[in-house]
Amino acid sequence: AQKVTQAQTEISVVEKEDVTLDCVYETRDTTYYLFWYKQPPSGELVFLIRRNSFDEQNEISGRYSWNFQKSTSSFNFTITASQVVDSAVYFCALSEALRGNEKLTFGTGTRLTIIP
Amino acid sequence: ETGVTQTPRHLVMGMTNKKSLKCEQHLGHNAMYWYKQSAKKPLELMFVYNFKEQTENNSVPSRFSPECPNSSHLFLHLHTLQPEDSALYLCASSQVPGQGNSPLHFGNGTRLTVT
Numbered sequence: 001a002q003k004v005t006q007a008q009t010e011i012s013v014v015e016k017e018d019v020t021l022d023c024v025y026e027t028r029d030t031t032y033y034l035f036w037y038k039q040p041p042s043g044e045l046v047f048l049i050r051r052n053s054f055d056e057q058n059e060i061s062g063r064y065s066w067n068f069q070k071s072t073s074s075f076n077f078t079i080t081a082s083q084v085v086d087s088a089v090y091f092c093a094l095s096e097a098l099r100g101n102e103k104l105t106f107g108t109g110t111r112l113t114i115i116p
Numbered sequence: 117e118t119g120v121t122q123t124p125r126h127l128v129m130g131m132t133n134k135k136s137l138k139c140e141q142h143l144g145h146n147a148m149y150w151y152k153q154s155a156k157k158p159l160e161l162m163f164v165y166n167f168k169e170q171t172e173n174n175s176v177p178s179r180f181s182p183e184c185p186n187s188s189h190l191f192l193h194l195h196t197l198q199p200e201d202s203a204l205y206l207c208a209s210s211q212v213p214g215q216g217n218s219p220l221h222f223g224n225g226t227r228l229t230v231t
Contacts, residue, residue, distance in 0.1 A: 035219065047220065107158060
């Protein structure tokens with residue numbers, strides 16, 4: 001069975017600080033995909049990144065970066081120089097390659113508050 | 117026009133009412149989904165439609181009845197709901213599942229309160 005754990009329920013940091021959101025996953029599949037989504041107060045989840053299990057390269061997109069470590073089954077997300085607009089709930093998710101989105105497992109989310 | 121549009125944004129209904137949630141996507145996707153988001157719980161997948169055919173029913177009670185008349189529209193018909201069904205219901209769309217596990221595009225959700 002798949003499982004995604006986001007141990008940090010809520011995090012608050014002061015604007016311009018860096019913050020890392022943790023994600024640990026469990027799966028028996030050798031081929032899988034990992035995702036991060038952002039849910040601002042407006043409600044819709046916004047796709048941020050997809051990473052497949054064969055690509056362990058870290059990725060950077062502007063102030064966002066992701067650290068994928070298969071050895072520890074983790075896919076952590078770092079925001080550098082945080083801004084108030086980064087305040088949202090962030091979800092990590094995992095899907096099997098074959099079943100795709102029909103078996104997408106979400107974590108419980110981390111509520112991030114950026115204090116001005 | 118946003119990619120995935122859900123109406124209404126908020127809905128309050130009694131346990132004996134019948135109502136419907138509507139979702140429309142303008143992204144040319146072939147798969148649509150209903151998710152339930154309750155406080156302090158992971159998002160729960162309810163239904164999946166590929167090319168208008170239902171491919172997943174995640175043990176959802178029969179008081180929730182989905183309908184997908186075409187690849188762009190998805191409905192969730194509600195009847196005889198319980199207070200514990202109060203939640204945010206999110207619609208999403210994607211390219212057909214399995215094709216590279218394409219990301220989901222979500223709507224803003226319908227906040228449902230059952231009294």
